[in-house]
Amino acid sequence: MPSPSVSRLQIVLRGLTNRCPNCGGRPIFRSWIKLHYRCPQCALKLFRSDGFFLGAMVWNYGLTVFGCLPPLVALHMMGVISLTTLAVLGVLVGVVVPPVIYPWAWSLWLMSYYWALPHELPANAQDDPNVDEDE
Numbered sequence: 001m002p003s004p005s006v007s008r009l010q011i012v013l014r015g016l017t018n019r020c021p022n023c024g025g026r027p028i029f030r031s032w033i034k035l036h037y038r039c040p041q042c043a044l045k046l047f048r049s050d051g052f053f054l055g056a057m058v059w060n061y062g063l064t065v066f067g068c069l070p071p072l073v074a075l076h077m078m079g080v081i082s083l084t085t086l087a088v089l090g091v092l093v094g095v096v097v098p099p100v101i102y103p104w105a106w107s108l109w110l111m112s113y114y115w116a117l118p119h120e121l122p123a124n125a126q127d128d129p130n131v132d133e134d135e
């Protein structure tokens with residue numbers, strides 16, 4: 001089997017830098033919260049179907065809950081911040097962080113999806129007539 005045109009490492013690097021997983025082009029966002037339906041460079045369908053956004057929601061939730069809240073709890077356990085401060089900061093993090101990291105969460109979701117299924121990228125499916133990106 002020939003090696004893919006876009007490697008998994010390239011998919012990860014593109015995901016970490018908010019680039020198209022297929023061509024590496026930018027921008028994949030129209031605005032802070034609006035993902036292009038297709039990549040402006042290679043026309044890869046970025047928003048695949050109903051429910052596809054759930055993966056981005058999982059990344060957003062995971063980064064918020066498991067990336068931001070544990071350090072706050074640790075600070076409270078060490079006695080650096082009070083329980084009231086922990087509660088206020090926890091609510092603040094829950095309200096502020098998700099919209100701030102929204103584009104990155106989408107990019108990480110696209111990276112995860114195509115890392116698991118690299119053959120679904122048009123750049124990797126040139127020789128496979130059975131792959132249809134509109135599925």
